[in-house]
Amino acid sequence: MTARNMTTPGDFHDHVYVADRLIAEDIDAYLDRHQHKTMLRFITCGSVDDGKSTLIGRLLYDTKMVFEDQLASLEHDSRVLGTQSGGIDFALLVDGLAAEREQGITIDVAYRFFATEKRKFIVADTPGHEQYTRNMVTGASTADLAVILIDARQGVLTQTRRHSYLVNLLGIRNIVLAVNKMDLVGYSADRFDEIVADYRAFAQKIGMEDFLAIPISGLAGDNVAAPSANMPWYPGPTLLDHLETAPLNDSRMQDHPFRMPVQWVNRPNLDFRGFTGQIVSGQVRPGDAIRVLPSGKTTTVKSIPTWDGDLAAAVAGQSVTLTFADEIDCSRGDVITAADAPCEVADQFEATLVWMSDAEMLPGRPYLLKTGTQMLTATVTEPKYEVNVNTLEQLASKTLALNAIGVVNISTDRPIPFEAYRDNPDLGGFILIDRMTNATVAAGMIHFALRRSQNIHWQALDVDRDAHASLKNQKPAVIWFTGLSGSGKSTIANLVERKLHAMGKHTFLLDGDNVRHGLNRDLGFTDADRVENIRRVGEVAKLMTDAGLIVLTAFISPFRSERRMVRELIADGEFFEVYVNTPLEVAEARDVKGLYRKARSGALKNFTGIDSPYEPPEAPEIAVNTVSQTPEEAADLIVEALLRR
Structure with a gap:
């Protein structure tokens, strides 16, 4: 075989990657060598406009991973968009979304592959905007190394600290601090040293043991793939040299x-x-x-x-x-x-959560937890504090909002094998998934098992729930009334209990207002408190069915997720959801307690139907309509339906 030179003359096109270069050597040997190269996954992160996309584009260009047609398109787009006067805008190789090109920022995580003679690489270009922090976490979750960029003109910014905190939290120990745009500060060694000292002070606070600082210019190529003649005062490796020799997670x-x-x-x-x-x-x-x-x-x-x-x-x-x-x-x-070195097994943990959903985290709400190959139900039982990534202050918090980072206690519905995330990310990392939408709402890292999870064991009892039910000659059940305030839940539930009691049934009615005088007197009416209110009532109802009782509950219980949680606590065939379907205007016209009037005036916050949502049941066992039915008729319908079942 003979080599054919298909490159176009000129410095610009000398960098075009041409597959025909393989013809000059044994292709089989090359492919075999390429197949057995190690693969390094790394991310670029930092604040907005620090030059992450430009740096990746430069790496692709310098390693000759840009095809000729791509290069021609890049040259054309750079001229049309005018983002780099007279030169190539390397960021366009990575920023693929139209919105990214229009705004000159990265929004989504962009993955790119390139290779050198020594190693293969997959790089994730992660967005710098705070609102896209969740995208950065996604890119970092599988990385062996992180390149944290800093604009030499701007220095260490809040988002630099946030991304550094997350990188350290996610267990990435190989950190490169790339001080970029050195050409715009006159390649100043003093400015470089000032930024490194500032960053080192923050890194020590978050427990980041070490990092490699490299002064670079992504646009000009200084210290990216080749040493810079403009910075003879820097004696260390280029970025590409370090990437080719950095250790991999698998080897560790x-x-x-x-x-x-x-x-x-x-x-x-x-x-x-x-x-x-x-x-x-x-x-x-x-x-x-x-x-x-x-x-x-x-x-x-x-x-x-x-x-x-x-x-x-x-x-x-x-x-x-x-x-x-x-x-x-x-x-x-x-x-x-x-066998001689097993990991721990527990069902309660302390963990760090990075909240990734627009809807805030609600303690007590059941979420799906996915860790490794397991999927199970979990709840955040206790938020401990939120972390201010700028000051590292621990802030008291009852919930977590989008992009917040907090330490919480997690409880799972069954014991799982695990290790602390810092020791084994695969067995210590997890995600939380919303059960209704299947959207990922958080990424988590387990710290340790709570001691109480190891000290508490299930006690076997001789008199079980079947024995209790047999003594009462009935089958336990939970009749769960849900509807807006003023819909008639308590009135109908009271009538149903009277009818069941007259039939000799053993019942107990848990009413929303009555429970808040005692068991739940410490709870308000925020979404988080409403979730906890229903969680507690669900646990009490479960205990009462274990005692063989027919339990009636009258609660607004506005969220489907919590009603589903209670349903799953109760044995199959023993949970009956009764939807008291009353239009908002009808319930508000009744306004027996004067609550709607207060809510409309602003004196009562977080009121269901006004400034807090109500999610009606999608498939209740029983539905009644208090517009077309009297409470007595509705109660008769419910009792008849229960007896048929």
């Missing part, structure tokens, strides 16, 4: 004890049963003693089968299938660990 995790979350039970036929997943730390060999958590069952590894034959060993980062010497229970979500 190989010295930890063996951990593998089970993703799939591989059962192609009756003669084979394997457990498939990615090893997140340590290594494993046939014959190793292992423990399956949370059950605690032990056995040994029989084999590590692959299509090409059994492996002698597998290490962190590999996705493998393990077979066991013994038939023990193991399923998706379980974690296979070294």
Whole structure:
């Protein structure tokens, strides 16, 4: 084969990546070498307009990863947009959204691939605006290294501190402080030293142990891929030199004890049963003693089968299938660990949350928690404090708003295997998902298990709920009345209880106003307090059904999520949602307690239907309409429906 020179003359086009350069060497050897290169994932982050996209564009350009047609388009767009007078706007290689190009900012996370002779790279260009902090967290969650940019003219800004705090929180230990736009400060060594000293003072406060500071110009290329003649006072590596030699997360995790979350039970036929997943730390060999958590069952590894034959060993980062010497229970979500060094198992934790939703966090509300290969229900039981990332002050807070960072207590509906995030991000990291919309609302990092979760155990009782119900000759149930204030919930619930009592049924009515005189007297009417109000009532109702009672509740209970939470607390077939359907104008016209009048005047805040939402049931077991039915007729309808069931 002979090489063909397809490059266009001129300095500009000398940098075009031309695939034909491979023809001059053995293609198979090149591909083999490329296949076995290590892969470094890194992010660029920092404040708005610090030059993140420009730096990535420069890296792509200097490593000759820009095709000729891309380069022509880049040259054209740079002239049309006029963002860099007379030169190339490298940021256009990364900023793909129309809104990004119009505003000259990054909004979404942009992932780009490039490679050198030594290593392959995936870089995430993350947005600098505070409102897109959640996008930055997404990009950082899988990174081995973070490049934190600072505009040499601006110095350390609030968003620089926020991103640095998050990077450290997410366990990224390989940090590059890239002081950019040095060409705009005359390549001043004094300015560089001043910024590094300022940043170091903040880094020490957040526990950032070390970082590498590099003075660069992303636009001019100084110290990006080649040493800068403009800064002879800087003796260190270029950015690309450091990226090519930085350690990877997988290599660091190989010295930890063996951990593998089970993703799939591989059962192609009756003669084979394997457990498939990615090893997140340590290594494993046939014959190793292992423990399956949370059950605690032990056995040994029989084999590590692959299509090409059994492996002698597998290490962190590999996705493998393990077979066991013994038939023990193991399923998706379980974690296979070294038998003599298992991780902890608990159902209550302290954790840091980065809130990523426009809707604020509500303590007591059930969310879906996804960690590793597990999905379960969890609640934030107690917000402890919110962190001011600028001052690192711990602020008292009952909730978290968009982009807030706080420390909270988390409770899950069952024990899970875990490790502290700082020790093992794969077993200590999680996300929270809204159960109604399936939107990710938070990213979390577990610190440690709460001691009470290890000290509290379920006590077996001889007289169980079936025995209580049998003594009363009835089946327990919860009849959950929901509707606007003034809809008639309490009136109808009272009539239903009278009718059931007359039939010899053992009942108890929990009324919203009555409960707030005692059990819930400490709660107000914010969304967070309403969630906690219903959580407590749900737990009381569950205890009462365990006692064999038919429980009636009359609460506005405005949110579907909390009504669903109570439903899931109660045994199947024992929860009956009764929607007292009364239009707002009718309920307000009644205004028996004068509450609507106060709410309209502004004297009563967070009133359902006025300045706080009500989410009507979508599929209630029973619905009554107090416009077309009298309370007596509605009560008869409910009792008849209950008896039929």
